[in-house]
Amino acid sequence: MAKNARVFQPPSLADLYRKHESLRVWRVKSLKRHHEKSRRLRQRRNFKRYRIRIIARLPGVTVWSIDADALREGLEKGDVDFTMGGHGYTHLYIPPNEIWxxxxxxxxxxxxxxxxxxxxRLLMRGGMHYNTAHSLASRLxxxxxxxxxxxxxxxxxxxxxxxxxxxxxxKIYLSYLGRNFSEGHLARLCKTTVENGTDPINVVTAVRRLGFRVxxxxxxxxLREIQRYCSAAGAKGKERKELTNQVRRQAGTVRVHQAWTAAEVKKSLKKGRPVLANIQLSRExxxxxxxxVIGYxxxxxxxxDPNDDNGYREIPIPxxxxxxYELEDGTVREGFTISS
Structure with a gap:
């Protein structure tokens, strides 16, 4: 299309864009101001009547299918947000915890x-400008x-x-949920040390202290797995026997008894819940x-992966x-999901 291209617009709509320019995302100075404006608009009109059914639930958000035709008919009542496109405008009538x-x-x-x-929405809630947020969301x-x-x-x-x-x-997981904590703060809560890393049970305690569900x-x-994995770790003779007994004692303290499967990981991801997994980087x-685990x-x-220079990597599922599994912790297919 030519740089100076024009498009027909009915006279009755000619001034609509300018009149409602203040609704544009980049005109909203603060999230607090936007939520107050949104609350007042929803009080005046019952936009919830356009809901049809829930089609998904994501962390902190319910996704609704809505009657698009009925909503578009609201133009003459001042419902310009939907008609002029959700990407350039804030949906003032949509509750903050819903997607329509x-x-x-x-x-x-x-x-x-x-x-x-x-x-x-997640990016903008964190203070990102709409243009940048939209660009990143478009890549996804x-x-x-x-x-x-x-x-x-x-x-x-x-x-x-x-x-x-x-x-x-x-830190990666909680940032996805919209909460930002320093690595040092989380390390203190989880009682992490350079020598011993983090005990899985401390993960549960720390996450709950922060107000999340886990x-x-x-x-x-x-026993047969312990023997096989200790052998794969290269332990032999007396060393292997000592390592087997050590891992066996640790396994006896494990409080969970339902391992993850690959299918369950995929199902969790489809629901918007990543899986924080406790694995071996190698057999040692x-x-x-x-x-x-964020996708498949x-x-x-x-x-x-917080240890990978690129941040992301793919691993064949098998x-x-x-x-x-984790020899030090005595666990198999141990993982966590976290929700608000």
């Missing part, structure tokens, strides 16, 4: 659109539309030193590591499942 999806949206566009809106949307990957909008953070993978991973799953290593003893393809898991 038009019921006439093509089925294949629903999931990419939901994640675009969710991520965009394109990934979902292409169809090879399902991936959540989870960031990265590089751990500051050895043994601090858990606080770094926890689901902790996994199971103890069984003392090579346990925490990372966040047909044969790989996508992870946010390889990941084989390394999803």
């Amino acid at each position: 999806i038009a019921n006439d949206l093509r089925r294949r566009s629903v999931v990419p659109t939901i994640w675009h809106e969710y991520f965009e 949307e394109i990934t979902h539309r292409e169809g090879t990957y399902f991936v959540l909008p989870v960031g990265t953070h590089h751990q500051r030193e050895d043994g601090f993978c858990l606080p770094a991973t926890l 689901q902790h799953r996994g199971r103890p290593l069984m 003893y003392k090579s346990g590591h925490y990372l966040v 393809t047909s044969n790989t898991f996508v992870v946010s 390889e990941f499942m084989k390394l999803w």
Whole structure:
């Protein structure tokens, strides 16, 4: 289209854009001011009547299918936000904890659109300018539309030193939930040390102290698994026997008894819940590591790894499942999901 292109607009709508320019996202000076403006608008009109049904629940957000035709008919009543496009305007009538999806949206566009809106809102809530937030959310949307990957909008953070993978991973996870904590603060809450890392039970305690809910799953290593993994770690003779007994004692203290499966990880991701996993980086003893599973393809898991220079990497699912145990903690397929 030419640089100076024009488009027809009915006289009755000619001045509409200018009159309502104050509703544009970048005109909202603060989230507090926006929420107050939104509250007043919703008090005047019952926009909730456009809801049809709940189609998804994401962390802190309910996604509704709405009657798009009925909503568009509200133009003459001042409902300009929806008619002029949700991306350039703030949906003042939508409660902050909801996302509305038009019921006439093509089925294949629903999931990419939901994640675009969710991520965009998350970024703007953190103070990001709309233009930047929209650009990043669009990248996520394109990934979902292409169809090879399902991936959540989870960031990265590089751990500051050895043994601090858990606080770094926890920082990544809680940032996804819209809460920002320093790695040092989380390390203190989790009683993390360079020498011993983090005890899994301290993860549960720390997360609950911060006001979140946590689901902790996994199971103890069984004797035959302990023997096999200690052998794979290179221990021989007396050393192997001592290591086996040490891991066996630790496994006896494990309080969870339901391990994750690959299918359950994918199901959790579809619900918007990453899985914080406690795995082995290698077969060697003392090579346990925490990372966040944030997405998948047909044969790989996508992870946010605080020990990886690129932040993200892909691991073949069979390889990941084989390394999803932890000798020091005596656990198999141990992981956490966190929610507000």
